[in-house]
Amino acid sequence: MTVTAKHVGNTRPAPDLATATAAAATFLDALGVDLSPESLQETPARMARAYADLLTAREFKLTTFDNDEGYDELVMARNIPIRSVCEHHLLPFIGVAHVGYLPAARILGLSKLARVVEMFAHGTQVQERLTKQIADWLIKELEPNGVGVVIEAEHLCMTLRGVQAVGANTITSSMLGVLRDDARSRGEFLAAAGLGGR
Numbered sequence: 001m002t003v004t005a006k007h008v009g010n011t012r013p014a015p016d017l018a019t020a021t022a023a024a025a026t027f028l029d030a031l032g033v034d035l036s037p038e039s040l041q042e043t044p045a046r047m048a049r050a051y052a053d054l055l056t057a058r059e060f061k062l063t064t065f066d067n068d069e070g071y072d073e074l075v076m077a078r079n080i081p082i083r084s085v086c087e088h089h090l091l092p093f094i095g096v097a098h099v100g101y102l103p104a105a106r107i108l109g110l111s112k113l114a115r116v117v118e119m120f121a122h123g124t125q126v127q128e129r130l131t132k133q134i135a136d137w138l139i140k141e142l143e144p145n146g147v148g149v150v151i152e153a154e155h156l157c158m159t160l161r162g163v164q165a166v167g168a169n170t171i172t173s174s175m176l177g178v179l180r181d182d183a184r185s186r187g188e189f190l191a192a193a194g195l196g197g198r
């Protein structure tokens with residue numbers, strides 16, 4: 001199965017770069033940014049491309065394999081990079097995701113954990129929703145015995161501007177199935193995520 005933005009509920013049309021470039025020029029001009037120096041002339045177009053890049057997910061092939069060995073312990077990818085933009089300020093939030101699951105009938109190609117994260121991160125997001133969407137999607141598509149997702153991220157809207165809480169980061173988690181209900185499995189997952197058992 002090829003996973004496209006539509007499969008993860010994103011039905012936005014493809015970016016219209018010409019309109020976005022014109023709008024970026026108007027926006028910067030209204031903020032008093034002088035676009036006349038040669039080095040800034042391409043800036044509205046760069047800005048449009050940069051935001052289009054942040055908001056457009058890459059499709060991928062969801063490769064799963066039969067769990068021939070009956071492997072039923074935790075499979076976990078740690079420190080998957082996250083780059084997303086907050087829906088309130090359109091400023092990036094960046095950090096890492098730790099994603100794990102307890103296999104049942106199928107196991108997932110390992111890179112696909114990072115690809116699922118990337119797919120949901122491309123768009124306007126809040127960290128809580130991003131965390132839950134990744135976990136819910138994996139439960140539905142892979143039907144494992146459990147899923148855990150932890151995200152640790154710095155929100156630039158909170159560290160560069162506004163309250164300017166430099167160094168603050170936010171941790172969210174979503175645990176489903178056995179990883180939610182069984183204290184030992186949950187503790188093992190959270191310890192592997194660097195959060196200690198809880």
Ligand SMILES: Nc1nc2c(ncn2[C@@H]2O[C@H](COP(=O)(O)OP(=O)(O)OP(=O)(O)O)[C@@H](O)[C@H]2O)c(=O)[nH]1
Nearest residue numbers: 086087088089125126127128155157158161162163
């Ligand atoms: N829950 C949640 N809040 C977020 C996330 N990203 C940004 N925010 C918050 O969204 C809120 C928007 O608050 P507003 O009061 O409308 O905006 P603001 O006046 O710019 O707020 P300040 O950032 O406090 O200056 C802020 O508290 C942000 O920190 C996120 O992923 N999850």
Ligand SMILES: [Zn+2]
Nearest residue numbers: 086088089157
């Ligand atoms: Zn924000």
